[in-house]
Amino acid sequence: MNRQPSQDGAKSERHREIIAAAMQEFYEQGFAAARLDAIAERAGVAKGTVYLYFDSKEALFEGAVRSVILPVIEHIEILAHEPTGLASDLLKQILVTFYTQVIATDRRRLLRLLISEGPRFPNILVFYHREVVAKAVSVIRSLVSYGVQRGEFRTTAAVDFPMAIFGAAIAGAVWTILFEDIDPIDLNGLCETHLDIVLNGLKAPMAELQTPQRI
Amino acid sequence: MNRQPSQDGAKSERHREIIAAAMQEFYEQGFAAARLDAIAERAGVAKGTVYLYFDSKEALFEGAVRSVILPVIEHIEILAHEPTGLASDLLKQILVTFYTQVIATDRRRLLRLLISEGPRFPNILVFYHREVVAKAVSVIRSLVSYGVQRGEFRTTAAVDFPMAIFGAAIAGAVWTILFEDIDPIDLNGLCETHLDIVLNGLKAPMAELQTPQRI
Amino acid sequence: MNRQPSQDGAKSERHREIIAAAMQEFYEQGFAAARLDAIAERAGVAKGTVYLYFDSKEALFEGAVRSVILPVIEHIEILAHEPTGLASDLLKQILVTFYTQVIATDRRRLLRLLISEGPRFPNILVFYHREVVAKAVSVIRSLVSYGVQRGEFRTTAAVDFPMAIFGAAIAGAVWTILFEDIDPIDLNGLCETHLDIVLNGLKAPMAELQTPQRI
Amino acid sequence: MNRQPSQDGAKSERHREIIAAAMQEFYEQGFAAARLDAIAERAGVAKGTVYLYFDSKEALFEGAVRSVILPVIEHIEILAHEPTGLASDLLKQILVTFYTQVIATDRRRLLRLLISEGPRFPNILVFYHREVVAKAVSVIRSLVSYGVQRGEFRTTAAVDFPMAIFGAAIAGAVWTILFEDIDPIDLNGLCETHLDIVLNGLKAPMAELQTPQRI
DNA sequence: TATGAATGAGGATTCATTCAT
DNA sequence: CATGAATGAATCCTCATTCAT
Numbered sequence: 038m039n040r041q042p043s044q045d046g047a048k049s050e051r052h053r054e055i056i057a058a059a060m061q062e063f064y065e066q067g068f069a070a071a072r073l074d075a076i077a078e079r080a081g082v083a084k085g086t087v088y089l090y091f092d093s094k095e096a097l098f099e100g101a102v103r104s105v106i107l108p109v110i111e112h113i114e115i116l117a118h119e120p121t122g123l124a125s126d127l128l129k130q131i132l133v134t135f136y137t138q139v140i141a142t143d144r145r146r147l148l149r150l151l152i153s154e155g156p157r158f159p160n161i162l163v164f165y166h167r168e169v170v171a172k173a174v175s176v177i178r179s180l181v182s183y184g185v186q187r188g189e190f191r192t193t194a195a196v197d198f199p200m201a202i203f204g205a206a207i208a209g210a211v212w213t214i215l216f217e218d219i220d221p222i223d224l225n226g227l228c229e230t231h232l233d234i235v236l237n238g239l240k241a242p243m244a245e246l247q248t249p250q251r252i
Numbered sequence: 253m254n255r256q257p258s259q260d261g262a263k264s265e266r267h268r269e270i271i272a273a274a275m276q277e278f279y280e281q282g283f284a285a286a287r288l289d290a291i292a293e294r295a296g297v298a299k300g301t302v303y304l305y306f307d308s309k310e311a312l313f314e315g316a317v318r319s320v321i322l323p324v325i326e327h328i329e330i331l332a333h334e335p336t337g338l339a340s341d342l343l344k345q346i347l348v349t350f351y352t353q354v355i356a357t358d359r360r361r362l363l364r365l366l367i368s369e370g371p372r373f374p375n376i377l378v379f380y381h382r383e384v385v386a387k388a389v390s391v392i393r394s395l396v397s398y399g400v401q402r403g404e405f406r407t408t409a410a411v412d413f414p415m416a417i418f419g420a421a422i423a424g425a426v427w428t429i430l431f432e433d434i435d436p437i438d439l440n441g442l443c444e445t446h447l448d449i450v451l452n453g454l455k456a457p458m459a460e461l462q463t464p465q466r467i
Numbered sequence: 468m469n470r471q472p473s474q475d476g477a478k479s480e481r482h483r484e485i486i487a488a489a490m491q492e493f494y495e496q497g498f499a500a501a502r503l504d505a506i507a508e509r510a511g512v513a514k515g516t517v518y519l520y521f522d523s524k525e526a527l528f529e530g531a532v533r534s535v536i537l538p539v540i541e542h543i544e545i546l547a548h549e550p551t552g553l554a555s556d557l558l559k560q561i562l563v564t565f566y567t568q569v570i571a572t573d574r575r576r577l578l579r580l581l582i583s584e585g586p587r588f589p590n591i592l593v594f595y596h597r598e599v600v601a602k603a604v605s606v607i608r609s610l611v612s613y614g615v616q617r618g619e620f621r622t623t624a625a626v627d628f629p630m631a632i633f634g635a636a637i638a639g640a641v642w643t644i645l646f647e648d649i650d651p652i653d654l655n656g657l658c659e660t661h662l663d664i665v666l667n668g669l670k671a672p673m674a675e676l677q678t679p680q681r682i
Numbered sequence: 683m684n685r686q687p688s689q690d691g692a693k694s695e696r697h698r699e700i701i702a703a704a705m706q707e708f709y710e711q712g713f714a715a716a717r718l719d720a721i722a723e724r725a726g727v728a729k730g731t732v733y734l735y736f737d738s739k740e741a742l743f744e745g746a747v748r749s750v751i752l753p754v755i756e757h758i759e760i761l762a763h764e765p766t767g768l769a770s771d772l773l774k775q776i777l778v779t780f781y782t783q784v785i786a787t788d789r790r791r792l793l794r795l796l797i798s799e800g801p802r803f804p805n806i807l808v809f810y811h812r813e814v815v816a817k818a819v820s821v822i823r824s825l826v827s828y829g830v831q832r833g834e835f836r837t838t839a840a841v842d843f844p845m846a847i848f849g850a851a852i853a854g855a856v857w858t859i860l861f862e863d864i865d866p867i868d869l870n871g872l873c874e875t876h877l878d879i880v881l882n883g884l885k886a887p888m889a890e891l892q893t894p895q896r897i
Numbered sequence: 898t899a900t901g902a903a904t905g906a907g908g909a910t911t912c913a914t915t916c917a918t
Numbered sequence: 919c920a921t922g923a924a925t926g927a928a929t930c931c932t933c934a935t936t937c938a939t
Contacts, residue, residue: 094930201420222413233410646811
């Protein structure tokens with residue numbers, strides 16, 4: 038409960054407040070339409086204070102987005118261990134996590150921001166691709182490969198196109214981003230259906246015979 | 253005060269040029285960062301001229317996006333007829349069309365724009381949802397339903413969650429939007445894999461035996 | 468009497484007004500303390516209008532100063548013809564012109580501006596040195612040389628240090644710049660005294676005998 | 683509110699350091715463009731510390747400039763004694779001192795600062811005029827007068843316009859300020875030539891006959 | 898005394914919009 | 919219809935000054 042981490046290692050409280058405020062503003066307005074005034078006000082500081090922590094609006098954007106991406110990276114790392122057990126269970130686990138921890142939370146707004154501002158901040162895109170997306174894709178790829186080796190999955194091109202596996206989750210995120218106010222989607226239902234289709238689509242012909250043995 | 257320039261139905265050439273120019277600029281810069289100067293210059297007209305056709309930057313945005321959506325609506329209508337033949341063939345046809353006519357072309361940029369600017373232009377979102385998305389979803393839904401009736405597809409919740417079917421295509425579009433410069437994807441390969449997984453995932457257990465009888 | 472030179476060759480009226488306003492402001496405030504608002508107001512235009520003519524405050528400064536220097540250049544050129552008659556008369560003529568046309572007028576303020584802002588605008592300094600100062604120095608140098616050839620002036624190092632000849636005039640300008648409100652100087656008196664000292668200082672020993680013959 | 687830091691007469695070390703740092707910054711940037719941050723950093727203190735010694739940026743400027751002027755005043759006082767010996771020698775001595783101790787040193791930068799910032803700090807100008815310039819002028823004036831009495835100099839208006847005597851030195855300083863990087867001047871050569879012209883210009887007609895007697 | 902984080906007024910610059918021609 | 923010069927509100931950023939520690 039020791040609050041007062043304003044020293045070094047732990048970025049100062051102010052720093053965090055400004056980043057939080059900035060992300061809110063950027064989420065709601067996009068980069069160009071976001072106003073430094075509004076960010077400062079949200080953070081409860083004066084305009085000039087923001088510039089004590091970030092050199093410019095662009096630096097603030099990059100810094101804030103990066104710091105939001107960091108915890109995601111850690112999450113991905115956790116998934117990157119050697120797979121054991123049923124490939125389908127592992128896949129299920131990952132997708133459910135993605136649906137519940139990303140799509141169903143505020144984190145999906147990061148996706149919108151990256152789509153919107155990517156061209157203006159290519160290095161953030163590169164960073165995100167390298168640290169998050171490539172690793173996530175790699176995890177799925179390994180998992181499919183593992184499932185095939187295990188005889189659980191058919192041999193398909195899904196090893197080379199993992200997006201054919203998890204794409205519907207991304208689409209669910211996009212739908213929610215676009216239409217949450219107009220026509221919200223039942224993410225749980227989508228998740229289950231998504232898993233149903235994909236696991237059946239991957240299942241090796243004999244799999245059905247084997248699965249009973251699993252019990 | 254927007255005096256519809258002269259004639260009736262046939263929008264003037266100028267009108268079209270301005271819209272084309274505006275879309276280019278909006279695609280590249282987003283709404284907030286797009287400059288009227290640049291749009292006018294692209295269209296080869298003076299800045300003031302744009303205001304003879306559109307009341308404001310926002311009206312221009314709405315008008316331009318709407319006019320880009322119109323042809324898409326027509327495309328959708330075509331798909332909305334009674335299905336005949338193999339449901340899997342129809343699904344394949346639709347997805348291939350989406351991959352080749354939307355994702356692989358400039359049209360995917362519309363998706364980015366809607367994602368980016370949606371919150372600022374909710375009525376465009378409503379319009380797009382009603383005229384395009386809802387119809388497209390309905391088409392897929394009917395198709396799945398048709399496949400099930402035909403005994404070609406399993407009974408799944410995909411009728412209620414069509415995104416589980418075509419979602420990977422959306423994801424492919426998003427990937428391309430984000431990473432076309434960093435790590436481009438083979439859209440043909442994805443399309444094939446996507447179809448492979450989904451059609452297998454939907455296929456009714458006996459389906460394989462029935463298909464030969466079709467001949 | 469054709470007024471309306473807003474076309475090409477003759478810089479538009481607006482252009483001139485802005486430059487005039489800018490010079491007033493820069494004279495009074497210096498570059499850093501000058502405010503674009505004030506310049507625009509002086510020129511009777513809106514703030515944004517200034518940016519239709521100049522890209523930035525710095526560009527405005529350079530442009531304005533350059534355009535003030537231009538007429539000076541023409542003046543210098545006029546002096547650069549072959550000398551005829553008494554060298555002392557020519558020298559007198561030049562110095563009197565300098566005192567009455569530069570030091571006693573608003574033009575002396577240019578000197579202050581160049582002294583103040585020189586380090587920030589080195590290329591203006593180079594321009595001014597090349598187009599004005601070097602030429603002026605060269606004129607004096609030639610004149611002294613001419614006087615020596617003519618036997619009117621002693622042989623002195625003044626050919627290599629023309630500033631020893633006209634320096635007091637510069638000093639008079641500096642004095643006026645600094646102390647016009649505190650302890651103004653009688654520029655006519657200074658001019659006469661300056662000429663008296665310098666012409667006597669240059670005069671060849673026999674000169675006094677020759678001058679009567681001149682009549 | 684400026685609490686004179688502790689002790690009495692002996693300005694603290696800090697005080698001196700801040701003034702030195704301030705002068706450097708003011709010399710390089712001028713008043714308006716100088717930044718308190720930079721001054722504090724140069725002085726090796728925190729920004730707030732400067733305000734313990736000076737009430738404002740303007741007070742700092744005045745204080746710093748004044749303290750730079752002080753030693754000059756003392757120098758001037760020394761010259762203000764009764765003249766003895768050859769007036770020309772005395773004049774030579776003064777001018778050489780000015781060339782070598784002022785123009786050829788960092789002190790000439792004070793001249794630039796006074797020219798640049800004079801209008802903004804009229805009381806500094808008054809102070810400088812009263813304590814330095816007026817006295818220096820007076821010294822020259824007395825000297826010329828002394829030379830005339832002595833029969834060494836002609837009777838000229840130079841008594842009323844001493845600038846006609848030493849002006850070229852000022853001009854040399856201005857030249858150096860403006861063009862030291864572009865076209866530096868040989869100050870020694872100028873000094874000699876200056877003296878040559880001026881002493882000859884002042885010399886009484888018979889002076890030449892008298893000088894040998896000096897030996 | 899000394900610090901330096903915080904403040905916020907001030908100023909350069911941009912750009913959607915207007916309007917006289 | 920078309921122009922493009924002019925406008926001025928909006929916004930980023932700077933920096934002198936303050937003040938809690």
